[in-house]
Amino acid sequence: MQSDDKPTNGQHNLNFFELFNQLSPVPPAPEPNGPGRLAWLRAAWKASWQEGGFLYERWEEVGQARHVSWYEIASWIKAALLFGGLSLIVLMLDAAGDIASATLKGLSDVPAASAGDGSGLWGTVDHPIRVFLADQAAHLPVAPAALYAFWQLTGLVGLVGGFFGNAGARIAWLLFGSGSLAMIWSTTPAGGRAAATGLAALMWALASIFALRGLTLRPIVHNHPPQFQPQFSPALHLHTTLPAPALPGDEPNNTNPPQL
Incomplete structure (x- = not known):
């Protein structure tokens, strides 16, 4: 069995099982757990924890895991x-499923409660x-x-989830308030329907101060500095070849005019 350890000082690192094969053989003891076999296992254990050993390298990797990237x-x-x-x-999903199932079952088994007489502000x-x-x-x-x-x-x-800024809880809070107002409007007698619904709306608005804490309808404007854009300056380059100046006494040579 080959080891996947990195070589240390140019030498191949042995894993834990290869150490057993390279240790000097011990004569078999008469008992299965005799002193000779225990000494052999003890020597293999010590050799594996020495520098360059299998367990030593694994422990070094555990220590380095705190300081290196993934x-x-x-x-x-x-x-x-x-x-x-x-x-x-x-485990968390399983526990959450059990909690949700127990909660729904408990809600279904709640005994009937009195509807109350409807007296008082909350009633x-x-x-x-x-x-x-x-x-x-x-x-x-x-x-x-x-x-x-x-x-x-x-x-x-x-209310609690909206206070901590959860978007789903705030949606549930809005649906909760809208549904409550609709139920109050449809059940309250016509004489006091508007007053009861308005009172419920005020209570819901006051509670929304906590449930919708930090929510704003103003648009968020992000001012980012303009990114650097390279500027190009095109230029036209003309290359001309000028003749060498004529020395005194030389005849002018007009066979090679200047080239553009």
Whole structure:
């Protein structure tokens, strides 16, 4: 079995299994785990941890992994990290699925709750929603209390998630508020429908201060300095050949005129 270790000082590095083959043979002991076999294993272990040994090189690669880039890390360390990361992701997805299943099952098993008498400021907004969900649950295979608990959970997730800037939570918060206003408008008696809906809209607007924190409708303008553009200056170059000046006493030679 060949080793993939890099040569140190021009010599081939032996892996852990090749060390066993190159050690001096030990006479077989009468017992399977006799002192001779243990000494041979002990010598192989020490030789592997010496400079240039298999385990020594692997330990050096582990120490260098903290200071080099991903492409320079040893392949076996990359494989171990990828395998551990994938295993962690699978465990997290499995746990998230179990939590979601238990939550939905718990919402379905919530006992029926009283719709309340609708008194008070909060009852003016909350009571129409309870009545609307109870009427709709009569045509659905789910308890009214489960629908009301899910409505509350959606609002809580949208409020908390929107406060931390999550885009999906903010969308859920907008749908939660719009649906709540629609339920209040359709269930409240005609005499107080506008007042109850307006009161709910004000409450939703005040809560949106936290859920939509930092959201702005102003366009974002990015001012970037102009990039450097090379400038070209075209020029025309003319090459002419001038005749040598004539010396005194030489006859003029007009056979070779100047060339452009």
